[in-house]
Amino acid sequence: xxxxxxxxxxxxxxxxxxxxxxxxxxxxxxxxxxxxxxxxxxxxxxxxxxxxxxxxxxxxxxxxxxxxxxxxxxxxxxxxxxxxxxxxxxxxxxxxxxxxxxxxxxxxxxxxxxxxxxxxxxxxxxxxxxxxxxxxxxxxxxxxxxxxxxxxxxxxxxxxxxxxxxxxxxxxxxxxxxxxxxxxxxxxxxxxxxxxxxxxxxxxxxxxxxxxxxxxxxxxxxxxxxxxxxxxxxxxxxxxxxxxxxxxxxxxxxxxxxxxxxxxxxxxxxxxxxxxxxxxxxxxxxxxxxxxxxxxxxxxxxxxxxxxxxxxxxxxxxxxxxxxxxxxxxxxxxxxxxxxxxxxxxxxxxxxxxxxxxxxxxxxxxxxxxxxxxxxxxxxxxxxxxxxxxxxxxxxxxxxxxxxxxxxxxxx
Ligand code: C6P
Numbered sequence: 158x159x160x161x162x163x164x165x166x167x168x169x170x171x172x173x174x175x176x177x178x179x180x181x182x183x184x185x186x187x188x189x190x191x192x193x194x195x196x197x198x199x200x201x202x203x204x205x206x207x208x209x210x211x212x213x214x215x216x217x218x219x220x221x222x223x224x225x226x227x228x229x230x231x232x233x234x235x236x237x238x239x240x241x242x243x244x245x246x247x248x249x250x251x252x253x254x255x256x257x258x259x260x261x262x263x264x265x266x267x268x269x270x271x272x273x274x275x276x277x278x279x280x281x282x283x284x285x286x287x288x289x290x291x292x293x294x295x296x297x298x299x300x301x302x303x304x305x306x307x308x309x310x311x312x313x314x315x316x317x318x319x320x321x322x323x324x325x326x327x328x329x330x331x332x333x334x335x336x337x338x339x340x341x342x343x344x345x346x347x348x349x350x351x352x353x354x355x356x357x358x359x360x361x362x363x364x365x366x367x368x369x370x371x372x373x374x375x376x377x378x379x380x381x382x383x384x385x386x387x388x389x390x391x392x393x394x395x396x397x398x399x400x401x402x403x404x405x406x407x408x409x410x411x412x413x414x415x416x417x418x419x420x421x422x423x424x425x426x427x428x429x430x431x432x433x434x435x436x437x438x439x440x441x442x443x444x445x446x447x448x449x450x451x452x453x454x455x456x457x458x459x460x461x462x463x464x465x466x467x468x469x470x471x472x473x474x475x476x477x478x479x480x481x482x483x484x485x486x487x488x489x490x491x492x493x494x495x496x497x498x499x500x501x502x503x504x505x506x507x508x509x510x511x512x513x514x515x516x517x518x519x520x521x522x523x524x525x526x527x528x529x530x531x532x533x534x535x536x537x538x539x540x541x542x543x544x545x546x547x548x549x550x551x552x553x554x555x556x557x558x559x560x561x562x563x564x565x566x567x568x569x
Contacts, residue, residue: 161454161462163547169194169450170545180515183550188333188361188494188541189519190383193443197386200446201439212438213412213429223438230441231428237448238378239369240395244427247394247401248441252360253283255379255394256327258407258431259356260287263377264325266405267354270296272324275353277302277310277339278531279332282524284358288327297324303531309337309485316347323353330362334525334537335484336467336494338362345375354400360384364543365463365492367456376400382440387447391440394431401427408433459544463493466542466551470495473555479562479569483537493542496523499561504536510564511538514557516550 167173170192175182184192210220212227228243235243249255264287268274274288278301292299300318305311319326326348331338341357348355356377359368364385370378375395382391396404406413406424413433415423424430451459468488474480479500485491499507504520511518519539522529529535540554562569 159455159458161458161544163462163545166454166545167547169196171195173545177515177517178513181550181553183516183546183553185540185542185546185550185554186517186519187364187543187546188384188539190389191364191386191543192545193388193447194386194450196450197388197443197446201388201443204439204442208442209439211435226442227436227438230445233445233448234393237452238363238395239371241371242398245395245398245401247396247428247431248436249379249392249394249431250390250437251383251392252281252358252379252381253392255377255392256283256356256358257287258394259377259379259396260291262404262407262431263354263400264288264291265294268292268295268297268324271322272297273300273318273320273322274298274325274327275300275302275315275318275323275348276327277315277329277332278304279310279335279337279339279525279528280327280329281333281358281360282526283360284327284329284356285527288325298322301527307485307487308335308483309487309490310339312340312343315344319348319351319353321351323348323351325356326353327356327358329358329360330368331359331365331492331494332484332525332528333361333494334523334528334539335496336361336491336541337484338366338490338492341375342373345373349374361492361494364451365456365460370395382444382447385444385447386450387444388437388440390437391444393444398427401431404431406430406433410434412436454544462544463542463546464488464491466546466548467491467493467495469548470540470542470551470554473551474558477555477558480558483532494539495541496537496539498534498537499558501567502561502565504538506565507538507558507561510561511554511557514553514560516554516557518554 212224508520
């Protein structure tokens with residue numbers, strides 16, 4: 158493990174080198190979306206300057222070149238997550254679309270009256286609403302697993318809720334709202350023992366830690382390109398090949414067919430069966446470049462850096478008596494996300510005041526309203542770190558925090 162050369166890394170992210178409200182921009186919202194390094198921006202530019210054409214359609218050289226670029230991206234993702242097959246890698250628009258694909262193509266067809274679906278109370282709406290729809294339509298029950306007294310998933314509750322009736326367990330690898338890393342391997346194995354199919358929402362995990370699909374062995378694993386230095390508009394669904402082969406298409410139309418008759422059609426093989434219509438090829442190209450960047454720096458080094466910043470920030474925040482930090486107090490169970498509130502101040506006011514100091518944090522319910530309700534709050538402020546953030550930026554954030562209550566007329 159080596160320390161990151163942050164100065165060198167920041168040269169790759171020109172967007173970070175700007176003033177916001179006369180202050181250095183401290184971008185602490187990478188859990189919402191990450192910034193793009195120059196190699197990603199240049200890869201997209203190069204694709205558009207030299208290789209752009211519609212894929213799989215042309216017999217001409219430019220279309221073949223574009224198709225090759227798209228295929229290379231799929232192979233890159235296969236290697237990055239150690240998927241056994243390229244055909245298991247389906248490109249989607251984002252995590253949300255990937256979960257909807259599974260809910261509609263697998264869930265709607267396999268969940269029956271009386272079956273159960275289990276999710277965690279910490280799930281993002283994208284991993285709740287599709288299952289609500291399946292449960293409502295197919296008369297199944299949607300069950301939630303709650304937290305224990307240490308604000309981590311209560312594993313006794315998990316084991317109570319996952320039963321022989323459970324057909325799908327859909328769990329986040331890392332919570333976007335609390336930053337908690339879930340014991341996902343244990344959850345996958347336990348759910349499999351009970352005969353359930355497991356989907357893991359890896360949107361907040363894959364940018365920060367090594368995910369080895371063959372070791373973890375989930376049935377589905379989903380994530381978004383824009384949270385891992387890549388472009389918006391591209392996401393990934395990894396699916397177990399045998400299951401994907403049996404599933405019906407989610408979207409239908411061009412590019413996902415074998416033969417089309419007036420009244421019926423046969424479908425293309427994997428992965429094309431699930432990639433209807435013209436795909437976001439330039440985003441796939443950008444995603445490949447993003448993975449190359451991450452691999453070059455090394456996921457362990459990235460995680461190590463983020464944890465250094467997180468620990469430093471939490472220690473400083475704990476010194477401020479009117480701040481409440483949510484989630485596990487155990488640093489080993491956290492990713493680089495800190496959700497917090499300042500006593501008597503709405504999270505949006507905190508974020509707006511921090512913005513005046515150049516600090517960008519997210520405020521609100523973080524698309525986790527059931528969690529907020531469960532915690533008895535309506536929102537939090539959230540700072541999230543990535544490989545390009547510095548200790549100086551954490552200090553800028555802490556200084557801003559110390560001023561929030563003063564701005565609003567409180568003593569301290
Ligand atoms: N979370 C956040 O600020 P999309 O929008 O489809 O790329 O990702 C949805 C999603 C799904 N699961 C988790 C765990 C997520 O964190 C997100 C996106 C952003 O926390 C936007 S709400």
